[in-house]
Amino acid sequence: MVGNGMRDATVTAPSGESVIPISKGRVREALDRAQDVYGRAAERAKDAGRQADRLINEQTYPALGVAAVVGLVLGLAIGLVMGARD
Numbered sequence: 223m224v225g226n227g228m229r230d231a232t233v234t235a236p237s238g239e240s241v242i243p244i245s246k247g248r249v250r251e252a253l254d255r256a257q258d259v260y261g262r263a264a265e266r267a268k269d270a271g272r273q274a275d276r277l278i279n280e281q282t283y284p285a286l287g288v289a290a291v292v293g294l295v296l297g298l299a300i301g302l303v304m305g306a307r308d
Contacts (some may be wrong), residue, residue: 278285
């Protein structure tokens with residue numbers, strides 16, 4: 223548990239003994255860093271999605287061709303594996 227209303231706090235185990243003394247400033251810094259990392263990762267994911275969307279819109283027929291070939295190859299592979307079981 224972290225105490226409320228204190229400048230510094232101590233993490234305690236369920237048994238009540240002090241485990242780790244922590245500073246609220248350090249907790250705030252860690253939270254800020256985590257939020258920054260999350261924000262950058264979310265922005266990269268959005269950029270990748272926009273790029274994929276743009277590529278598919280600009281190159282619709284090649285994208286359909288690739289999807290068809292991948293589907294055909296997977297279908298044949300699954301058919302061969304299932305056929306070998308019989």
